[in-house]
Amino acid sequence: MEKLLDVENVSISFIQYTQGLNQRDLKVITDLTLDVFEGEILAILGSSGSGKSLLAHAIFGILPENANLNGTIKYKGKELSQKDKEEIRGKEIALIPQSVNFLDPLMKISDQSIGQTENEEEKKEKKQKQREIFEQYNLGPEVDDMYPFQLSGGMARRVLVSTALLSNPKLVVADEPTPGLDQKTVMETLNHFKHMKEDGVGVLLITHDIHAALEVADRIGIFYSGYVIEIAENKDFSGNGENLLHPYTKALYKALPANGFELTEGHQPLHGEIPKGCPYYDRCEMRMGICKEERPELTDLGNKKVRCFKYEGGLKNGT
Numbered sequence: 001m002e003k004l005l006d007v008e009n010v011s012i013s014f015i016q017y018t019q020g021l022n023q024r025d026l027k028v029i030t031d032l033t034l035d036v037f038e039g040e041i042l043a044i045l046g047s048s049g050s051g052k053s054l055l056a057h058a059i060f061g062i063l064p065e066n067a068n069l070n071g072t073i074k075y076k077g078k079e080l081s082q083k084d085k086e087e088i089r090g091k092e093i094a095l096i097p098q099s100v101n102f103l104d105p106l107m108k109i110s111d112q113s114i115g116q117t118e119n120e121e122e123k124k125e126k127k128q129k130q131r132e133i134f135e136q137y138n139l140g141p142e143v144d145d146m147y148p149f150q151l152s153g154g155m156a157r158r159v160l161v162s163t164a165l166l167s168n169p170k171l172v173v174a175d176e177p178t179p180g181l182d183q184k185t186v187m188e189t190l191n192h193f194k195h196m197k198e199d200g201v202g203v204l205l206i207t208h209d210i211h212a213a214l215e216v217a218d219r220i221g222i223f224y225s226g227y228v229i230e231i232a233e234n235k236d237f238s239g240n241g242e243n244l245l246h247p248y249t250k251a252l253y254k255a256l257p258a259n260g261f262e263l264t265e266g267h268q269p270l271h272g273e274i275p276k277g278c279p280y281y282d283r284c285e286m287r288m289g290i291c292k293e294e295r296p297e298l299t300d301l302g303n304k305k306v307r308c309f310k311y312e313g314g315l316k317n318g319t
């Protein structure tokens with residue numbers, strides 16, 4: 001399977017003005033590294049406000065003006081410049097945006113889904129394809145002439161998913177596709193991702209819903225205080241969680257069945273307030289002296305990755 005997306009050491013920050021003319025760099029995402037292969041679903045799990053949408057927007061070159069982006073984003077091994085991102089988006093790579101507000105309220109659904117076309121012939125072709133895909137997603141012909149406000153939440157979601165698929169993308173980035181949907185529509189949406197994967201598409205599923213992630217993802221990356229602290233395989237989230245590596249991931253897993261799961265529980269140091277050592281130091285049961293002083297790197301352990309000093313010498317060193 002070919003590697004589609006490489007996000008290497010990406011940091012995203014904003015300039016924050018403090019007193020007077022003083023300013024400081026407010027880091028939202030630090031040193032983020034992940035990859036997505038063909039026919040794979042990688043979920044990124046993070047709490048609200050942890051920078052998930054910023055990550056998606058960085059890949060598509062649509063970050064807000066005041067954001068600073070560092071690091072490298074590659075597609076099929078080639079580093080993407082801002083210009084490349086603009087050329088490739090909506091074609092080989094497609095975004096399923098978090099908000100249905102991405103739909104234009106004043107434009108009929110089918111027109112905005114098809115987008116601008118060069119000529120009548122192209123428009124006809126695209127219209128036909130749009131109908132086919134919409135049909136697969138249970139959106140009948142009556143939807144074409146509707147405006148966004150006439151759609152239910154589930155229909156609007158399906159419009160965003162099918163619009164993303166219109167260009168036959170190789171890579172799909174789905175930003176929080178499930179909140180606000182009823183259980184049945186959640187399962188439907190997740191099934192769409194499974195079908196994309198079966199068709200060889202690579203999917204980056206950005207979510208704060210661990211149940212959704214576990215339902216469909218092959219691997220799951222866990223955000224903590226703007227760092228990816230572990231990328232685990234789905235099957236590691238089983239038994240006593242003994243195959244999970246980072247103490248935070250272990251704690252999350254243990255909280256799952258008992259508490260109905262709350263990712264935001266406990267205080268995650270955010271942005272400016274991260275101490276110089278490991279961001280999880282204060283809450284960690286496995287902490288050592290070095291963890292207070294230095295920040296651990298993301299250690300590559302084959303199919304998994306972890307950011308924790310316990311594993312710097314390999315898997316056997318952890319507990």
Ligand SMILES: Nc1ncnc2c1ncn2[C@@H]1O[C@H](COP(=O)(O)OP(=O)(O)OP(=O)(O)O)[C@@H](O)[C@H]1O
Pocket residue numbers: 014028046047048049050051052053054055064066098176208
């Ligand atoms: N234009 C901006 N200027 C300054 N700070 C910003 C800006 N946009 C986002 N941020 C900061 O970045 C943080 C992360 O935003 P982002 O939308 O990526 O979070 P998220 O993980 O997608 O959250 P949610 O789960 O609510 O969708 C925000 O909490 C905010 O502090």
Ligand code: NI
Pocket residue numbers: 052053054098175176
């Ligand atoms: Ni978001």
